[in-house]
Amino acid sequence: MKLTAALFGNTYSFKDLKEVMAKANEEKSGDQLAGIAAADAKERMAAKLVLSDLTLADIRNHPLIPPETDEVSRVIEEAVNEKIYAEIRNWTVAELREHLLRQDTHNEEIRRISRGLTSEMVAAVTKLMSNLDLVQAAAKIEVTTHCNITIGQRGVLAGRAQPNHPTDSIRGMKASLFEALSYGIGDAVLGINPVIDSAESVKAMLIATKEEMEKWRIPTQNCVLAHIKTQMRAIRQGAPADLVFQSLAGTQDGNTAFGIDVKLLDEADDMIRREGTGTGPNLWYFETGQGSELSSEAHHGVDQVTLESRCYGLAKKYKPFIVNTVVGFIGPEYLYDSKQVIRAGLEDHFMGKLQQVPMGVDVCYTNHMKADQNDMDNLAVLLAAAGVNYIIGVPMADDCMLNYQSTSYHDIATLRETMRLRPAPAFEKWLEMMGIMENGRLTPIAGDPSIFM
Template structure:
């Protein structure tokens, strides 16, 4: 495996594969904070050149985090389809990029190739792609999942209704939820982030959202995004949960910081399939985000893009209904400005889709980042063009509980109208019955939450 090259009259030699992967990454403040980023654009180009000539077999034979040291590595390794991998092990990363960009729209070959890739291979090819490459390749992949409704059909842009409230007020949650529904948002999930991480609070929020779904016969699914252990207590106590949720990291040590491991996730998986209220078969909701492993000093010297890809390798073990990267939530220590956030959002979406996952994105930023709402509008348009399965909707794009900026309910409605996208098919039929949509367009009733009061 060659780890050196000559470029611009200078010789570049990289210590190991981990260094090549880190320095080939696009500029990220998190990699700079970890001390592993390229020194300048020339070194970054040199690393990309070296990476482009490394074979997929070399990547598998030289794991960045050995399976004997990390259970996420073991999950990723065990999932590789050996027949597919045998066909492509001699491809270089550059050849994999060319193959992905040549494929016809439809996604079957992308799904097949993805089953033969480790997460490090997926990360490697993402590093060689331009933003437009990431959009083009991801747009070809269609990943459809089913719970009470379906998600991921071509031409569909779904929205998660995120009706959070700073005191878990049921009345406040419902007020925000009614606004979401009035704009046609909530087909991905009605998902509440609780302030109080207790079984009783989670149960009351699940019951409240399920009551709204039942009363109005809404073909969607509910979820409360507490810690998985808290949700498990609520479900065992009879709470009506369609999906079970957990945030993921890309290393065993990172997941230790989240208070989870594969054994616990396996137990939760068995519980939601046995006692959950979702029709299935896909009953998980995962969230990720570049930089979480660095936050918990669990990155092993690996760059944040590659660690993010490893989150997807863990997630696909559970065949989730939905997964999204909360791309700009962690802060400027990891993604400094809008350029880095936009790049990360496109990378994450592409990598999730190549893993065969129903990928969404929380197009978001925090107020201490060098970004604004116009930047988020730009990323939302790019992701919609790339075929993102869903986006997150919060009232007025301002989450009053988590204190960050995302996309609003009417932003998602605008993206649908502008770029010719539709809600999930079952949900659209419901919107038509409610008089909120006609011929794929919102009616004058849209945006009035009093319809549900």
Template sequence: MQLATTLFGTRYQFRDIKDLLAKSNEEKSGDQLAGVAAESAAERMAARFVLAEVTLETLRANPAVPYEEDEVTRVIDDAVNEAVYAEIKGMQVGELREWLLADTTTEAMIQRLSNGLTAEMVAAVTKLMSNMDLMLAASKIKVVKHANNTIGLRGTLGSRCQPNNQTDSVEGIRAAVYEGLSYGSGDSVIGINPSDDSLGSVSRLLEMTHEIITRWQIPTQNCLLAHVSTQMEAMRKGAPVGLVFQSLAGSQKGNESFGIDVAMLDEANALAKRYSVVTGPNFMYFETGQGAELSADAHHGADQVVMEARCYGLAKRYDPFQLNTVVGFIGPEYLYDSTQITRAGLEDHFMGKLTGISMGADVCYTNHARSTQNELENLAVLLGAAGVNYIMGIPMGDDSMLSYQSSSFHDAPSLRQLLGLRPLPEFEAWMEDLGLLRDGRLTEKAGDASFFLSR
């Protein structure tokens, strides 16, 4: 296999498929830190010229981590629909890009083809796309799932109500939940990152959020973003667990750094089907983010986009209700500034949707990154136009427990108004019944958390 080309009189030779994929990637500080990035824009373009002519069959034969060494690789490869793969294996990456963007390519066609793809194929075509290409291709794909309500329908935008608290104060979190609900945040999930991962604290917050959902008959679900093992124990002891959460990595070694493996995730999914208080059939919630594997020295010399695509390939095994990339949360060591954060957000959303995942985004940045609130809002608008399933809702857009900047309770309603979108349908009907929403717009009652204390 000749992985070389001459561009403007300079010969560029790439060591192997992993090297070619890495050199094709848009500039990322994490790839530079890992020593896998292209050394110049010219080398990056040369890599893309070569990558465009690589076949999907070649990519399947060259995963980022060998099949026999990594259970994530095995999960992804074993799930390939061989009949679909046989039809497309001779297609070049450049041809796949053109096919995805063609006006004649329908959503149903893309969803069928995705069953024959591996993560490396998904990552490869992503590297040949501009930001607008990523938005256009992703907008063609709707991934619809159901727990207590329905996420992903065309024309809708969900919002996770994220009422984190530094001390896990039950009453403090309750007040934040009420405020979020009054703005229409929480239709995708009421999801809390606990500061205390103990079974007692997690169970207390599960009980409180379940009580709110039950009392107000809210068509949504709760989730405590504790380690999956804690949630499993909570389910066994009868706590009202809605969605079951876990952060994922794109390699076995990366997942081991999170204290998980495929067997544990399989068990958690089985427990959720038995004990979860949501109706399903989709019970799982995952988070990912470019750079997680490098931070754990578990990237195996692969670039961030490839490892992120492998997270989605693993997640697909569990048919999750939702997954979001925490796109700027890991820090500027991996995504240096707003340009890189924006690119990664659009990449992740497209790759998740192409894989078949109900995909959202935590449009965020840490305080030491070169980004601003305005730039964060720009990405939110781009993702909304691309058809993202949900974003975060955080009091004032400033997470007091995790100390990072994200989207606020106000942002999902603003995007819905700007882009002609609606809340998830069951939740919209609930808001209409309470007088918080009228004809898709918030009413004068919206934003006043005391509404929930007056009844």
């Protein structure tokens, strides 16, 4: 591999692929915190030049985290279609980028090529793309999944109803849920983040959401975002779970910090298929987000974009119904300001979609970050243009339990109206039956949760 580049009268040399990948990244405070970022824009450009001329075989033959020591690397390696990889192994990263952006490269061709890529190759091409490139390429990719209903179709923007409550009050949760439904939000999932990580609390919330689904005949799926072990205990106790949830990291050590490994995920996968209430075949909900591996000192000197891509390589193994990156949740330690959050949201969405993962994004930020709601509006519009499968809805865009800022129920409704997008087809039929939507537009009763009381 050639790891040097001449630029502006200077020669830049990089010791290995790991350094090239890190320094080719767009500016991220997390990479700077880890001490692996480019020193300045010139060095970043030199790293991009080196990376653009490397072949896909170069990347595969020089693993950043060896499969012998990391089970996430093994999962990614084992998923490669060797016949397709052999056809493209001599492409440079620049040639892969050009192919993805060609007008005549469509969804089915991208789907086929993706089977010959590793997560590191996906991360590499992402580093060579502008924000608009990431929107254009992702917009070509359609990833549909089915639990109780189907989402991900072109022209569909689904929404997760996130009716969290600071004390896990069932009444409080339902009040928020009814507001979400009244705005036409909830087709991706009725997904609650619990305060109390106990099987009893998880079971109570799953029963409560399932009762409302059955009472109002709502075509959707439920999930409580506790630790996977807690959900498994609740399911063994008879809790009606359509989906199971888990946060993922891009390294084995990062997942150990989350209290999980591939063996546990395999066990949970078997359980939800045997004992879950979702019709399937897609029965998982995963969340990710750039920087989690750095938090647990489990990054192995690898940049946060590449590690995030590896999360999707792991998620793909379980054929999930939905995945989302909680893009600005960790804070300025990893994404300093709105510019970095917007870039990360577009990167994550593209990398997941290119790996045939059904991507959503929690368009969010924490209050100690240099960002505001207008920045999130901008990112939400970009993601809607890029064909994001779903985004998150919380009351007034302010999560009263997790204490961060996201997108509101009416933000999702506004994006649908502005971008000419629709809810999931089965969910839209239900909204029409309830009088909340007509001909793809909300009716005057929309936004009134009392219709469910």
